[in-house]
Structures are given as structure tokens and as C-alpha cells.
Amino acid sequence: MSNRFQEWISSELKEIKKNNLHRTLTEIDSSMSPEIIIDKKKYIQFASNNYLGLTINSKIKNHSIKSINKFGTGTGGSRLVTGTSSLHCDLENVIAKFKKTQDSIVFSSGYLANIGTISSIMNKDDYIFSDELNHASLIDGARLSKSNIIIYKHNDMMDLEKKLKKYKKINKKKMVITDSIFSMDGDIAPLNEIVKLCKKFNCISMIDEAHATGVLGKSGSGASEMFNIQGDIDICMGTLSKAVGSVGGYVAGSRKLIDFLKNRARAFIFDTSLPASALAASIKSIKLIQNSDGPRKKLLSNIKNLHDFLKKNNFNFIYNETPIIPIIIGGESKTLKVSKILKDNGIYLPAVRPPSVPKGSSRIRITLMSSHTLKHIEKLKKVLNKIKEIK
Numbered sequence: 001m002s003n004r005f006q007e008w009i010s011s012e013l014k015e016i017k018k019n020n021l022h023r024t025l026t027e028i029d030s031s032m033s034p035e036i037i038i039d040k041k042k043y044i045q046f047a048s049n050n051y052l053g054l055t056i057n058s059k060i061k062n063h064s065i066k067s068i069n070k071f072g073t074g075t076g077g078s079r080l081v082t083g084t085s086s087l088h089c090d091l092e093n094v095i096a097k098f099k100k101t102q103d104s105i106v107f108s109s110g111y112l113a114n115i116g117t118i119s120s121i122m123n124k125d126d127y128i129f130s131d132e133l134n135h136a137s138l139i140d141g142a143r144l145s146k147s148n149i150i151i152y153k154h155n156d157m158m159d160l161e162k163k164l165k166k167y168k169k170i171n172k173k174k175m176v177i178t179d180s181i182f183s184m185d186g187d188i189a190p191l192n193e194i195v196k197l198c199k200k201f202n203c204i205s206m207i208d209e210a211h212a213t214g215v216l217g218k219s220g221s222g223a224s225e226m227f228n229i230q231g232d233i234d235i236c237m238g239t240l241s242k243a244v245g246s247v248g249g250y251v252a253g254s255r256k257l258i259d260f261l262k263n264r265a266r267a268f269i270f271d272t273s274l275p276a277s278a279l280a281a282s283i284k285s286i287k288l289i290q291n292s293d294g295p296r297k298k299l300l301s302n303i304k305n306l307h308d309f310l311k312k313n314n315f316n317f318i319y320n321e322t323p324i325i326p327i328i329i330g331g332e333s334k335t336l337k338v339s340k341i342l343k344d345n346g347i348y349l350p351a352v353r354p355p356s357v358p359k360g361s362s363r364i365r366i367t368l369m370s371s372h373t374l375k376h377i378e379k380l381k382k383v384l385n386k387i388k389e390i391k
Contacts, residue, residue, distance in 0.1 A: 020332035021353055031056045034372050036348060044376050045348040046366045051215055051323050052295040053371030054245030054285045063284040064277045071276030080262075083273030091279050092250075094286050098221055099238075099252035100230040105261050106250050106279075108271050110210050110239035113249030115141040116267025117235060118177065118206070120260070122147040126173040129163060129203070131155065133185065138177050138208055147175075154182075157193045164201040175204040180223035181211035184357050184365065186324030188216075192227045198234075206235035214243025215323060220289040220296060243289070246281040248274050295370040299323060302368045302377060309381050313388070325366040326352075327384075335362035338387050345383040 016022045030037040032055045036045045054060055067087065075083040088106060095104040107113040118141030122128055126147040130138065133154045142149050150167070153159040160176070167174065176198050178189045191207060198205040209222040217225030222238065224230045235257065240248040251261060261268060289295075306325060310317045317327045329335040332353045339351040342364070353362045366380075 020336055026348075026350070034369060034376050038348065043343070043346055043348040044379055046368065046372075046380060047349055048369065049211065049242035049367055050245055051243040051299060051367070051369055052245065052289065053369050054214075054243070054288070054295075056371075057245065057285070057288070059288070060245065060281050060284045064281040067276040067280035073277070074275050075273045077273070078269060078271060079273045080269060085276065085279070087276050087279040087283070088273065091283050094283050095250050095252055098219075098286050098290065099224070099236055100221070101236065101252040102255045103258040104250050104252040105258045105265075105268065106240075106248055106274065107265075107268055108248060108274055110208075110237070110241065110249035111137040111140075112267040112271060113237050113239075113251055114138050114208065115144055116265035117237060117251050117261060118142055118175070119144040120264040120266065121145075121204070121235075122173060122175055126175070127167055127170065129160060129174065129176045131178045131182075131189065133179075133182050134177060135179055135183055135208060135210070138179070142177065155187065155189055157190060157197065160194070161197055164197060164203065168201060173204065174201065175206055177206045177208070179208045179210070181209075181216070181322050181324065183211055183324065184352065184363075185318050185326060186211075186320040186322045187318065188212075188223055188226075188320065188322065191223055191233075192229055195227075195229050195232045199232075204234045205232070206237065207233055209236060209238035211242060211322070211324065213238040213240075214285075214289050215296065215299070218293075220293070240278070240282045240285075244282055244285045246285060247278045248282060299368060299370040302370065302372050305374075305377055306366070306368065306380070309384075313385065315384070315388070323368045325368065326363045327366065328361055328363045330360060330362060332362050335364065338364060341387055342383055345386065347380055347383050 026038060028036050028038055032048050032050045034044060036043055071085055077083040092104045092106055107116060114137035122145040124146040127150060128142045128147045129150045129152055130142055131154055132151050150163050152163055176194060180189050180191060195205055212222040214220045216223045224233055224236055236252045238250055240246045303323060315327055317325060329338055335351040339349060342349045349364045352365045
């Protein structure tokens, strides 16, 4: 083992710790419900993306267990070799109907879906226009493509149009990429305006519905449904690991797009496919989301409840009608202190620090679930009041 290499690692870790950016893994010894077990202690958690509580739904769990008995625990190969089962095809049909597209393709994660899709379509001669607050997977996909990356101001359509005009005469592929719900601020992209600009300037439109799938829209299909533009978006990506309560990522679009990705997306071609348990859970979850709006209504009620409290008590929070509610603390050290006080009082809410958010905007990022009860939320309010005076 190289001593010089170990010295370099030690130096890097020292710098990370000095800047209050060091992270460790928290071992959770329970299911992802509102109440979790850490080190044999019970905490109410407000940090999960399990927005509809479907990871612990008994119907979904039973459906997943039945699939294991038939298909086993793994696939033993990539989708193009032995890794495609009837469940993969069933799920892709369910997603296409859910998103109102011709077809869809399932990846092993949302991260792989984004980097695989963007890097297979775009190349070094092309141009990608990216919102400055886009998720790391969109950013990494753009970088991997080696395209020219143009960053536009967050949700600023005037800035996007200005930059699209600047490159209007360049005869190369151009793509606009954006989250639909932004993971750290919880706000919603103006997708209707983005689609108009893409049509006006002949750009490919690609949206990431990771945090919107299951949450927004009349049937829970996402922000594209909410804006009524499902047929106008070229590439609609999303995850199965948040409101859907399983694991995996998807891309929905035209049959030609999906056929192309099957043949060109390296993150699809060379990756071992998802097991039956995850596929079956996703199929059952999406059907439940489509056929019952009860959990979404409960989630909206919880969001309004907490918003009213934060507004009344003058917290520095970002208001949006989504389950992501960030309370901005500012400095990294103070945010860590706030997170510790919350945990000491039975609330699990990790500090969110750079590089997840810009320097100086560290926060506690509350994510609500439909399965949070009034008792859970009242406890959170009580503890939040304790941190208001921290200097």
C-alpha cells in the first residue's frame, strides 16, 4: 500500500472535516416508516423521499414476495442477455400508460437513467442548456456527453430564451434539461414555458420527474400531467425509488427513442437488470397511485399544516406546494448544531450542506409523507420552536 496515497487521503479528509462537510452513514434498523430505529432508539424521521408511504404498504409487499417465489432473487445478467423477464415488459407498459407515452425503458436507478440517456443522445459538438440547480445526475450526464454546457439561471425563462437565441444559428443538436421538482428547494419548473421555448428554438426537451412522479398531477403521473404537456415532452425521465416506494429509474417517450436507448445507452446495455421483487413492487405501486388519490390528499394536508406553522412563526423556509420543505440555516456549523438538537429531541433530520446546496445556504430539508400523523407533525413543531433562537 502506497504511503504517499494514504497521506493524500488523510489530508483530504482533514480538509473536509475542517470545513464541516464530513459525512458518515447512519444505520437504520427498521422499515422506512415515519418512525425509525437508530442505535436501538426510536426517532420520528422527516428525511425520506417515501412520500406516499408505499415502501411499507402490505399489498405491495405481498405482491413483491410472490414475485420472488416465481422469479428468484436476481436476474443473472443484463437486459440484452438474460436480464429481461415478463415483469420488465409489464412494468414498461404500465409506465408508458401512466406517462401517456408510446413506450418506456427501465434502468436500475434514476442516476443511470439520466447519465445513460443524455450521454447516448448528445455528443461533443452539441449544446445542452441546464438549469443551475439541476440534480447531480443531470449534470453528470451532460458532462459525460462532452457537449457544450450552457447554464441558465434557476427557473429563469428570460435567461434561458436569451441563451437559446445566442446559439440559434448553430446547426447542432440542442437539449434543455431540467428537474420538474427541484430536490433541494422543492420548487417546480415552469415546464409549459420550457416546452414552448424548445419548440421555438428546435431543442430536445428532457425533464427529470424523480420527485414529481406519484406526487403531482390528477393521477399522480407528475408535473408533466399537472401542466397538461405529456405529449409535448421529448424525454420524460423519473424514478421508482421515491413516491413509488421501490427502486429503479425510467425513461418514457416515443417508440423510436426507447429503441435507440436499448441500443446505445451504456448504462442500460452493460448493467445487470433489476430483480423481480423491485419490478413487482413498482407495478403494484403505480396502479395504486393511479387508482387512489387518498394518500396524495393526505400528503397535501400535511404540507399545508406545516406551511401554516412555519409561516406563522416566521421561519426562513422556502414555500412550495410540494413535500420538500427546506428551512435555511446558513452556515455549515450552525446547521450541524441544529440537526443534533433535533436528533437529541427524537427527530431525525440530517443537515444538508455543500455540495448538495450552495455554500452559505445549508439547511434542514424536511420531506413529508402521507403516513405522517398529526402527532408526528406536532412533535416536529414543538422541537422546531426550540431551535429558533440558536445563534
